[in-house]
Structures are given as C-alpha cells and as structure tokens.
Amino acid sequence: MQASERLADGYRQDTDTLAAETSEAVGTWWDRTEGLGPFAPVAAAAVAQANRRAVGLADRYLADVLTLARGEAVTVFATDAGLYVDGRLLRRSLSDQPRHIATVVARNEPLDAGRAALRRSMPRHVARGVRQGGTCPICSPKNGTIVPADADVSSHKGCACVVVPIV
Ligand SMILES: [Zn+2]
Numbered sequence: 070m071q072a073s074e075r076l077a078d079g080y081r082q083d084t085d086t087l088a089a090e091t092s093e094a095v096g097t098w099w100d101r102t103e104g105l106g107p108f109a110p111v112a113a114a115a116v117a118q119a120n121r122r123a124v125g126l127a128d129r130y131l132a133d134v135l136t137l138a139r140g141e142a143v144t145v146f147a148t149d150a151g152l153y154v155d156g157r158l159l160r161r162s163l164s165d166q167p168r169h170i171a172t173v174v175a176r177n178e179p180l181d182a183g184r185a186a187l188r189r190s191m192p193r194h195v196a197r198g199v200r201q202g203g204t205c206p207i208c209s210p211k212n213g214t215i216v217p218a219d220a221d222v223s224s225h226k227g228c229a230c231v232v233v234p235i236v
Pocket residue numbers: 203204205206207208209223225228229230
C-alpha cells in the first residue's frame with residue numbers, strides 16, 4: 070500500500086469512529102430524554118462539535134498527504150467550516166425525531182462535514198485530480214476512478230468513502 074493510501078485509510082477510520090461515537094452519544098442522550106425537551110439543543114451541540122472535529126480531521130488528512138508528497142510542511146484550512154456547525158439548523162434536524170432518525174443524522178453529519186471540507190480545499194491544493202476510494206456499496210463501482218479535484222464525488226448522504234489526492 071502506498072503511503073498516501075495508508076493516510077487515506079487512517080483518515081477513513083478516524084472519521085468512521087467519530088461518526089459512530091457521535092451517533093452513540095446522541096442515542097444515549099435520546100434514551101435519557103426520550104427525544105423531548107433538552108434533547109435537541111444538547112444533541113445539536115454534540116453534533117456541531119463532531120462536525121468541527123470532522124473538518125479538522127479532513128484538513129489534517131490533506132495536509133499530511135501533501136506534506137508527505139512535497140517534503141515540506143503544508144497547512145490546510147477548510148474555509149466556511151462554520152456552515153457545518155450551524156446550531157439552529159442542526160437543532161431543527163434533530164427536533165421531534167424518533168431515535169433511529171436522530172442517530173442517523175448524528176452519524177451522517179460529521180461524515181458530510183468532512184467530505185464537504187475536502188471538496189472545498191482539494192482544488193486549492195491539488196492540480197492533478199483525485200482518485201476515488203469507494204468502499205461503500207454506492208461508491209464502490211467508481212473505486213479508483215480519477216476525477217478533477219473539484220468534482221462532486223461521493224456526494225450521497227452518510228458516505229464514508231475517501232478521495233486520495235494525486236500529488
Ligand atoms: Zn459512498
């Protein structure tokens with residue numbers, strides 16, 4: 070396995086873990102409140118925090134790949150990260166939801182935030198495009214396909230697939 074593939078694998082595992090932990094935390098909180106009263110604001114805060122972490126993981130993943138390839142430290146900051154931590158929006162999507170929906174939202178949100186952060190920062194740093202690393206059933210037919218860095222890849226909800234920049 071190439072070093073960049075290893076980094077992609079590590080990144081995918083980290084975001085997967087983050088998504089699973091967020092979902093579990095929201096599920097536990099749902100059980101305590103039965104989805105009522107303080108559930109939505111507290112769950113929204115937990116998801117917002119997870120999204121922020123997901124954007125941080127995405128930044129670090131791209132920075133690590135670029136640093137490795139170029140032999141000099143590269144810093145990556147996803148812009149508009151605030152988009153994914155809109156508490157009001159999150160609160161609305163978590164309000165009055167049955168447990169299974171709330172936990173799915175909590176899982177998908179950080180995955181979506183990380184993917185969106187990469188889609189934003191890839192074109193600024195990568196000229197030669199990205200290779201799709203499709204591991205989920207929807208994306209696996211496209212595994213290995215090379216597309217422009219700004220392509221809207223793996224754009225379905227809750228996708229945990231990772232693109233690998235070609236550097
Ligand atoms: Zn996918």
